[in-house]
Amino acid sequence: MSSADPARAAIRLTDVEHRYGDVTAVGPIDLTVPAGEFLVLVGASGCGKSTLLRLIAGFEEPTFGSVRAAGEPPVPGRGAGLVFQQPRLFPWRSVGGNVALALKYAGLPATPERVDELLERVGLRDVARRRTWQISGGQQQRVAIARALAVENPLLLLDEPFAALDALTRERLQEDLRRVSASSNRTCVFVTHSVDEAVFLGSRVVVLTPRPGRIALDLPIGLPRTGLAPDELRGRPEFAALRAEIGAAVRDRSSSEVSA
Ligand SMILES: Nc1ncnc2c1ncn2[C@@H]1O[C@H](COP(=O)(O)OP(=O)(O)OP(=O)(O)O)[C@@H](O)[C@H]1O
Ligand SMILES: [Mg+2]
Structure with missing residues (x-):
């Protein structure tokens, strides 16, 4: 059965409770x-x-x-693609290189066209060659989002x-x-x-x-x-x-x- 099966919920939490030691952080929760x-x-x-x-x-x-x-x-x-509160980027890589790496890790073709397309979606094509420390915090967040979108999770x-x-x-x-x-x-x-x-x-x-x-x-x-x-x-x-x-x-x- 494929994960695209509409009869199957994307996420199902049943009676979920989570504790850190004595501290109950979550639950019980049921969520579909x-x-x-x-x-x-x-x-x-x-x-x-x-x-x-x-x-x-x-x-x-x-x-x-x-x-x-x-x-x-x-x-x-x-x-699952993940975007954290603080973007976790590779500083030795360019903006485009960070997106390309996400594609490679996922075993997808990291063509310049595909990287450009993803950067275009988050409005970053014009800074593709910069290092991640040469762009603003907001732009770094967008790189993290482009990276999460790169893989069709x-x-x-x-x-x-x-x-x-x-x-x-x-x-x-x-x-x-x-x-x-x-x-x-x-x-x-x-x-x-x-x-x-x-x-x-x-x-x-x-x-x-x-x-x-x-x-x-x-x-x-x-x-x-x-x-x-x-x-x-x-x-x-x-x-x-x-x-x-x-x-x-x-x-x-x-x-x-x-x-x-
Ligand atoms: N590793 C841990 N060990 C012990 N307690 C933890 C741990 N991680 C989180 N907690 C506690 O569990 C509770 C839930 O934490 P969590 O980080 O999920 O909250 P949150 O809703 O994301 O908060 P915030 O809005 O501040 O990010 C908090 O009371 C926190 O102190
Ligand atoms: Mg939190």
């Missing part, structure tokens, strides 16, 4: 993510969002319960990839990612602290409780995925309503953390 969904995870600092991504990527094993990616236990480095896991960027670059990258995800059938799990970003990017938003992270709110985002400019999308009345509902759940959950 169908293929093609853009799931955004929101929650207070320390509630277990990165732990969840690591469980899905296979870097951690759950203490209890089971994690499945395309029906199988996840294998680290296989089947069915799953893309992004942990606050835009958190450290200025507002303008962040908006541009949000638009890039929204466009790219709408034009592919990849499943994305994206972690953010920004409610606006969650509504803008997500086809579904899950708000987690403070540690141990459990599902506080699970909301489909019924906004059109294509055909609307970012300003039009943000101007829709549903956008404001969703932002208010998710914002209230996040605030509610954060204050209960303080009082608990």
